[in-house]
Amino acid sequence: MEKLKVQTITKRYGRKVILDAVSFELQPAKIYGLLGRNGAGKSTLLNIITNRIFANQGAVMLGEQNVNNNQASLGQFYLMSEAELNLKHTKIKDLFSGAELAYGNFDFENARRMLTAFKISEDQTLAKLSTGLKTAAKLTVALNVNADYIFLDEPTLGLDANHRELFYHELMRTYGERPRTFVISTHLINEVQQLLENVIILDRGKIIVDEPVIDLLAKAYEISGPSNLVDQYTHGLKILTSHNFSRIKTVTVVEKLAEQRTLPDQVKVDHLDLQKTFTALTDGGNEGE
Amino acid sequence: MEKLKVQTITKRYGRKVILDAVSFELQPAKIYGLLGRNGAGKSTLLNIITNRIFANQGAVMLGEQNVNNNQASLGQFYLMSEAELNLKHTKIKDLFSGAELAYGNFDFENARRMLTAFKISEDQTLAKLSTGLKTAAKLTVALNVNADYIFLDEPTLGLDANHRELFYHELMRTYGERPRTFVISTHLINEVQQLLENVIILDRGKIIVDEPVIDLLAKAYEISGPSNLVDQYTHGLKILTSHNFSRIKTVTVVEKLAEQRTLPDQVKVDHLDLQKTFTALTDGGNEGE
Known part of the structure; x- marks a missing residue:
């Protein structure tokens, strides 16, 4: 696995600067928290890294490869986000097949075990699920997809306390079995504190913290x-x-x-x-x- | 101020029992947590208490008065909920006037101070605000309205950690100045633990806990x-x-x-x-x- 380097990414909408020359690196097999207030630019940054929107300046590199439209590199990234995909009538099991098709080696067995724990049937469609169960279904895909860098944008949206605990537990379990990089962007900072090794804080489009949690708290x-x-x-x-x-x-x-x-x-x-x-x-x- | 008594409230949708003979009392000037998993019936219960939907059986009493369609009693209740009111193009200041009109004695001064703290202008319309700021605006109304029983259904929806801290602080401040009953329904249980005096837990339509937090934790x-x-x-x-x-x-x-x-x-x-x-x-x- 190679390092992911975000190099002086700038994004403007009109005259508004959303991201201002943002640079940092992600190491393989670590768990990061990407923290920021509402409107700080977190989702924009995650969408740029995963090539869903374009930056005005800067580059995202995986090792020596620019990932922009580079399918081999992008195939290592998975973004779970709040955005509603156009998949209302898709059954959960078809999401699994989709992840298998796009990334290969989807962990169907563990995904089915997680669904059972969340009490969701794989024959249900996303449209029929509550916000919380929709999040649970998306998390089930994200934690079982075969990618080295997994970005979770607000992974606890609508989850009740029981399902949040289950998610944290499943994350640590899959990370323990196959270490890979997770970047978690969330407002529930106290709850994820124990999971994070490193923390990146984005404030008004700039990185103001990028270090191990233990060093920051010290x-x-x-x-x-x-x-x-x-x-x-x-x-x-x-x-x-x-x-x-x-x-x-x-x-x-x-x-x-x-x-x-x-x-x-x-x-x-x-x-x-x-x-x-x-x-x-x-x-x-x-x-x- | 009088006690609020929820008496054997039952609510069914079709053959599904949402609330099953739910009974409890709320004392004046206390802060309650109403906790439950997604789908446990919390929002339905709050909507029944505030007369927005009807129960199949049971009654809600304020002192000796049945509150069902009793304007004098209902005038003591305020519900802040996730439901989008038909108020997209309403300015925040018109929400304040609306609360003044309906309940009298709205605390305009404190409401304006809170808006400033949330960095919202009273000339903004709800439609222009993000989910978090919409919640902040609704909270500003709820904490300054003149009612003895205030029900907050998911009051932290979309709020970042800074705004959640501000909300908890403002709640304690207004409660200290004018004690009245708050019922807080939230999934962020650890964060509100310090605020709550009593806790009511609803599980699959039934009350399974109704006691002081300190007694439960003991x-x-x-x-x-x-x-x-x-x-x-x-x-x-x-x-x-x-x-x-x-x-x-x-x-x-x-x-x-x-x-x-x-x-x-x-x-x-x-x-x-x-x-x-x-x-x-x-x-x-x-x-x-």
Whole structure:
């Protein structure tokens, strides 16, 4: 398996810049989170990588091959997205055959086992399924298709908590049996935190984080205490968010705390989880803008 | 403010029983979670309480009044739901005036502050907003309308993590300033756990849980260890879910563990969070059925 390189991809709609010279690499056999606020450009990026829409500039490379219209390279990519395909009257089993035809070696046995777990019959048509079960059917295809890079855009849309747990479990199971790259774009960040090895955060068309989750979380802090002591302790740091409640101030920072800083007794430093780290980093951006 | 009593509500579509003699009470000024799998009947129940659809049997009472077509009682209820109202070309500010007209005393000032936080203009029409911002606009109406019972059906639909945090924060703020009853129906159970005082779980048309969250969680356990010791320790308990991994067995139970049970050294007992308690209790049901 080869590296996937996204090189200075820019996408504009009219005068609006959706993606602004976005570059990053995906390694084989890793699980990535692609996180961003609504409107940050995540779906556009996934559609460009999988050649469904075109970039104004830049290239997507698999190893040394530009994937643009290169069927051999594109045959390694699978995108599961919210987009309604023109497949309303298609039965689930025909989706399986379609994936077999396009990619070969579809894992029919595991797909049927997953359908049973989701309590869907392979003779049902997509049109007859609720939003949640439609997502479950699409996930069943995505986790059993023979591709090295699998992109899941909002894979939990409409799933209830039980089906989300089942999906996370099935993802880890298939990844364990045949490691390949998964890129998961979701708003349910806390739920996927345990699954992700690396995280890429897109904010207003730019990559602002691209590193292992463990490295990001190691430097993500919430600091709280009496206002003046917190200010003193965080002097020189970039404060991402700040809240006051009575005389207690709580701030977030995402950067290494130099060891020479001395922590006053009344000031408390806690680590942030991934979702809180994400919101601290992206609260400036907004889909409303 | 008076109690709301749901009395043996039954709803059938054709031969399918959606709600099966559902009874419970809502107290004034409390926050409830109404949880259930996809298809469990939650939306149907909320639509019946707010008189949008009719039950085959049973009654909804506010104090001693049957609310069915009783405008004075219905004027105390507000339902925010996923349903698209016929309001595509309505501006947000007209939604505010509509709520003022129907309920009186709409909190325009707080509503405008919330819109600013969501970065929505009150001159925008619903049709122009993304799913997430449409939800944000509807929430802004729901949290500022003058009603004693406010029902929020999937209030986080399409919201990114930042906007979900903002919603939780605004809910607690308005509840603190003017306590009234909120009923929140959502699949994001872990995120709302901290907000809820009481939880009602609907499973295949029946109420299976109706109690304070704290009481439910006090008896929700995950027990794991060597298979034979777990079996011995849990003898006589109702096992809800059971998983084996190598020689370790993990089971969930939701019932008081009698104190005379002696816990073997190798067996570990942990408390479940609300989402895991929910999935353990409802894994038997399924929207696919």
